[in-house]
Amino acid sequence: MRTEAGRPGRPGRPRSERAEQAILDATVHAIGDCGVDGVRCEDVAARAGVGKATLYRRWACKEDLLIAAFASLAAPLPQPRGESVREDLIAMAEVLAEGAMDPRYARQFALLHGEGERYPRLLARYKEQVIEPRRELIRSVLRRGVATGELRPDTDVEIAMLALTGAVMARGKGDTTPAAPGFAARVVDALLRGIAAR
Amino acid sequence: MRTEAGRPGRPGRPRSERAEQAILDATVHAIGDCGVDGVRCEDVAARAGVGKATLYRRWACKEDLLIAAFASLAAPLPQPRGESVREDLIAMAEVLAEGAMDPRYARQFALLHGEGERYPRLLARYKEQVIEPRRELIRSVLRRGVATGELRPDTDVEIAMLALTGAVMARGKGDTTPAAPGFAARVVDALLRGIAAR
Numbered sequence: 001m002r003t004e005a006g007r008p009g010r011p012g013r014p015r016s017e018r019a020e021q022a023i024l025d026a027t028v029h030a031i032g033d034c035g036v037d038g039v040r041c042e043d044v045a046a047r048a049g050v051g052k053a054t055l056y057r058r059w060a061c062k063e064d065l066l067i068a069a070f071a072s073l074a075a076p077l078p079q080p081r082g083e084s085v086r087e088d089l090i091a092m093a094e095v096l097a098e099g100a101m102d103p104r105y106a107r108q109f110a111l112l113h114g115e116g117e118r119y120p121r122l123l124a125r126y127k128e129q130v131i132e133p134r135r136e137l138i139r140s141v142l143r144r145g146v147a148t149g150e151l152r153p154d155t156d157v158e159i160a161m162l163a164l165t166g167a168v169m170a171r172g173k174g175d176t177t178p179a180a181p182g183f184a185a186r187v188v189d190a191l192l193r194g195i196a197a198r
Numbered sequence: 199m200r201t202e203a204g205r206p207g208r209p210g211r212p213r214s215e216r217a218e219q220a221i222l223d224a225t226v227h228a229i230g231d232c233g234v235d236g237v238r239c240e241d242v243a244a245r246a247g248v249g250k251a252t253l254y255r256r257w258a259c260k261e262d263l264l265i266a267a268f269a270s271l272a273a274p275l276p277q278p279r280g281e282s283v284r285e286d287l288i289a290m291a292e293v294l295a296e297g298a299m300d301p302r303y304a305r306q307f308a309l310l311h312g313e314g315e316r317y318p319r320l321l322a323r324y325k326e327q328v329i330e331p332r333r334e335l336i337r338s339v340l341r342r343g344v345a346t347g348e349l350r351p352d353t354d355v356e357i358a359m360l361a362l363t364g365a366v367m368a369r370g371k372g373d374t375t376p377a378a379p380g381f382a383a384r385v386v387d388a389l390l391r392g393i394a395a396r
Binding site: 131142145149150151152153155156159160162163164165166167168169170171173186187189190191192193194195196197 | 329340343347348349350351353354357358360361362363364365366367368369371384385387388389390391392393394395
């Protein structure tokens, strides 16, 4: 095993940040190779080229490490610019659509959900720490739209959030090629305008 | 191994249909226990209490059997009644929402998608034979709505289908308790009315 002390210094990001990313990458690989059950912190540390102490300083238990690894696969949503609800929703849908194409994300996500029954606490923490903050950001934009009058006063914020994120996910379920340009805008505009004749 | 000839006759469904269902159930169990890779037709036949010949008469290869087992987990969508597009969409969304709660379905679905890269042909056939026909049924209702004037003439049928199925799936991602009564109608109505102020 290479120890942290043995790593040659490299320029760029601080060593602690590089080590952290290496550990997360190694964890993602280990989950793919061995499943959630089979991940061993020693192996992850070895693969990342750090000492176990470095790993445990940052993540006290394996569950924390797994959550961080899963979280690292979800690209952060862009902060809303606050000018137009439509534009903010499109920007977020674009990132979601791109993320849905990442096979690593799809695989780990599927793994976590497929084994969710066996790891209810892990899944619950993933939902709370990874999924919920993203959903809440989308809801906040929708609520802002209601407040500014860009959206209907009776907007069903929860359903609108689910339809937005769900349409993007559902596309990835049938098709793992990159979405055509304008896909995110089509989703947002269908949701904004509605499909009922008037 | 119990052979088919050795099974006692039972009243009810024809023996061939009972055998078929037993084989599919055994396959679902085997996928859960051993993963897609680990399923062996001999074991499935033994577990189902049928001879291998019976299994191979119905499914010529393991891949056919796996597809049939995955398909057996997706509840069939109700046939559209053809009176109201809104009612038909709600009826379909209700079945989708119920299906999204079945942990067996979630698990197998996740497994298939999680391992999709390793089994591209299996995944492609699953999409073609299980997902696509369901999507096409939903699209057909949307197209009917455009034709009857219940829906806008410029309805984005593909996006509307993705938003409808996706909202239901997305709910199941965060919450595996049964949806509240009226959930399917909330999704359909949000989609019909749109959320933009006018």
